[in-house]
Amino acid sequence: MRTALVLAALVACSLACGGGKEPAPSTTAAPPAAPPEPAPAPVAPASFATIKTRGTMKVAADPEAPPFLSKSPDGGWQGFEYGIMLALSDRAGASVEIVPGQFDDLPDLVKSGAADMAIGQMSPSAAYEGLAFSTSYLQYSLCLVVQKGSKVKALGDLAGKRIGMYDDPVARQLTDVLVGASYDRQLFDDYGYFDKLAAGGLDAMVYDCPLARYELERWKDKLEIANDRLNVATYNVAMRAADAQLLVDVNSLLEEIGNNGLLASLQEKWLGKVMQSGDYETASGKVVVVKKGDTLSLISKRELGSPDRWREIYDVNKDVVGPNPQIIYIGMQLRIPKKAAK
Numbered sequence: 001m002r003t004a005l006v007l008a009a010l011v012a013c014s015l016a017c018g019g020g021k022e023p024a025p026s027t028t029a030a031p032p033a034a035p036p037e038p039a040p041a042p043v044a045p046a047s048f049a050t051i052k053t054r055g056t057m058k059v060a061a062d063p064e065a066p067p068f069l070s071k072s073p074d075g076g077w078q079g080f081e082y083g084i085m086l087a088l089s090d091r092a093g094a095s096v097e098i099v100p101g102q103f104d105d106l107p108d109l110v111k112s113g114a115a116d117m118a119i120g121q122m123s124p125s126a127a128y129e130g131l132a133f134s135t136s137y138l139q140y141s142l143c144l145v146v147q148k149g150s151k152v153k154a155l156g157d158l159a160g161k162r163i164g165m166y167d168d169p170v171a172r173q174l175t176d177v178l179v180g181a182s183y184d185r186q187l188f189d190d191y192g193y194f195d196k197l198a199a200g201g202l203d204a205m206v207y208d209c210p211l212a213r214y215e216l217e218r219w220k221d222k223l224e225i226a227n228d229r230l231n232v233a234t235y236n237v238a239m240r241a242a243d244a245q246l247l248v249d250v251n252s253l254l255e256e257i258g259n260n261g262l263l264a265s266l267q268e269k270w271l272g273k274v275m276q277s278g279d280y281e282t283a284s285g286k287v288v289v290v291k292k293g294d295t296l297s298l299i300s301k302r303e304l305g306s307p308d309r310w311r312e313i314y315d316v317n318k319d320v321v322g323p324n325p326q327i328i329y330i331g332m333q334l335r336i337p338k339k340a341a342k
Contacts, residue, residue: 046116047245048092056097057089060115063100067214067270068121080210080270081119081235084137084254087262088237091253107131110238116246118238121208123170124319132241134250135322136234137263139333141282142171143209143228145197145216152204153226154283155179161203162186164193171206174231178283198222208233210271231284232335234319251327258329259292275331290332296325303336312337 044050051057061069061081072078077098089096099115106118111130124133146152152161155174159181165171167187175183186202194215196202205212209228216223237250257263264275279288288299296310304312314325317334321327328334 045245046239046243048249049245051089051116051246052093055094057085057092057094057117058097058099058115059085060099060101060106060109060118061085061120062103062106063098065120067210067272069098080138080266081121083262083266083270084237084257085119087257088250088253092249107238110240113240116239116243117250121235122238123234124236125169128238130241131238132243132247133319133322134237134239134247135254135324135327135329136236136320136332137254137258138210138235138267139232139320140235141209141228142174142206142230142233143212144226144230145194145205145207145212145223146203146226147197147200148222148224150204150224150226155204155206155227155230158183158204160184162201163204163206164188164197164202165206170231170233174284175206178230194219194223206230210273213272227283229280229282231282232287232320232333236319236322247323251322251324255327255329258331261330263329264331276333277331284335285338286336287333288336290328290330290334292330294328294330296321296328299334 064070065079065081067079068081069077069079077096082096085096099109101109103120103122106115106120106122107128107130109115110118122128122133144152144155152158155163155178158179160183162184163175163179164186165175165188172185175185193202193205197205198219204226207215209225212225212228216225237254239246239250254263267273267275276289279286281287286303288303290299296313297307300310300313301307310325313334313336314321316337320332320334
């Protein structure tokens with residue numbers, strides 16, 4: 001009896017666990033394979049004219065990025081970059097629609113067609129495949145942030161020290177050159193880096209000056225900027241590489257609001273800094289500020305001794321000037337090459 005029960009249990013377990021005799025092949029025909037997903041429709045080239053027809057200009061941006069973009073007390077939007085968005089949309093004859101995303105999301109929002117452009121502290125980089133970048137709407141410097149009373153006055157004082165920075169090739173290259181020795185690079189992975197510096201967990205930070213000045217309002221008793229003239233970096237409007245007319249439209253508007261003073265007034269209002277008016281020296285070399293009537297040829301004659309050397313200036317400022325070397329505006333800051341060929 002016990003043997004029979006054991007055999008019965010084994011048979012039951014074998015069937016329940018998938019053992020036993022294999023089932024006979026099914027004679028029912030397999031259902032047809034699902035058809036492949038259709039390829040996404042190509043995004044039609046954008047321009048101010050197509051944006052006007054739609055009635056809205058879709059801009060990818062981080063919605064929580066003061067002083068560049070944030071919610072206003074009345075529930076609308078405010079900030080330096082929002083002022084630029086308004087100028088662009090006014091010229092296009094449309095309203096602004098913010099397409100929200102984190103910084104890393106912005107390129108895909110543009111390339112997918114969810115947004116016409118991205119305005120969110122982006123700089124030209126070969127890493128952004130499929131995107132084109134406008135003339136720069138802001139030139140700024142990376143700056144050196146330290147604890148108050150620190151003996152650190154320049155990046156050259158930080159050999160072997162702990163330096164925090166974004167995972168940004170420009171910041172890395174600049175720091176490598178100006179430190180001139182090995183150091184402990186600590187990349188930001190959260191928003192606690194100002195706390196970390198204030199608590200002594202870092203010896204210094206390399207950070208975008210406009211953002212550093214904003215953040216230091218909360219840390220002015222503990223932190224300070226040791227050097228705010230390390231280099232010239234840029235923020236630019238990003239759009240699809242195929243949107244050639246939109247690039248022309250945007251660049252034309254940026255040149256206009258640079259020359260008529262709107263960029264300067266937005267910078268003073270939101271970034272707390274009057275636009276630079278005179279030439280100056282940075283840790284990376286001389287910078288000239290474009291004046292009324294300037295062209296690259298005139299600047300080249302003044303700085304390099306010949307108008308024919310304008311391309312040397314353009315080549316080191318393509319991220320500032322954009323694709324058209326004739327578009328420069330009053331107040332634009334241009335690097336002067338250190339070792340231009342004679």
